[in-house]
Amino acid sequence: MSLPFNTLRSSGGSRLSELEARALEIIRDRGEQGIYQHELWKLLGIDSREGSRLALRLLKKGFIVREPVVHNGHRTYRLMLAKPVQRRAPAAAELSISLNMALDIPCFTCPHLERCHEGGYFSPSVCPVLSKWLNELRRRSKI
Numbered sequence: 001m002s003l004p005f006n007t008l009r010s011s012g013g014s015r016l017s018e019l020e021a022r023a024l025e026i027i028r029d030r031g032e033q034g035i036y037q038h039e040l041w042k043l044l045g046i047d048s049r050e051g052s053r054l055a056l057r058l059l060k061k062g063f064i065v066r067e068p069v070v071h072n073g074h075r076t077y078r079l080m081l082a083k084p085v086q087r088r089a090p091a092a093a094e095l096s097i098s099l100n101m102a103l104d105i106p107c108f109t110c111p112h113l114e115r116c117h118e119g120g121y122f123s124p125s126v127c128p129v130l131s132k133w134l135n136e137l138r139r140r141s142k143i
């Protein structure tokens with residue numbers, strides 16, 4: 001099941017732009033390996049300046065995470081979907097994720113969103129608030 005990225009809204013309530021939705025689809029299709037950000041810019045046909053702004057917007061909205069890497073001797077970032085959107089654990093695979101559910105993701109209204117990333121003090125993989133929301137989602141899907 002693919003998520004309807006073009007229907008998701010940010011915590012501020014603004015709908016994702018076509019460019020943001022397209023970027024998320026490309027990043028999602030790369031799976032856990034993610035994509036180097038310059039590759040994404042190329043696929044989207046945008047320059048690095050616009051691309052960096054795009055990545056920061058998606059990062060702030062909690063849709064992606066980025067990891068600093070060195071590629072061909074250059075420092076860059078690898079972009080991956082954030083766990084709440086990306087994770088497809090067997091128990092969650094059958095979930096019907098509606099727009100309402102997506103809007104309930106606690107990250108969208110979390111005061112720590114901008115500081116939250118894998119490996120950080122605030123991290124989706126260890127966040128009790130996000131775990132609680134996912135567990136509730138699983139529990140409801142079994143009712």
Ligand code: SF4
Pocket residue numbers: 062106107108110111112113116117122123124125127128129130
């Ligand atoms: S701290 Fe938790 S709720 Fe907040 S953005 Fe990170 S994962 Fe989401």
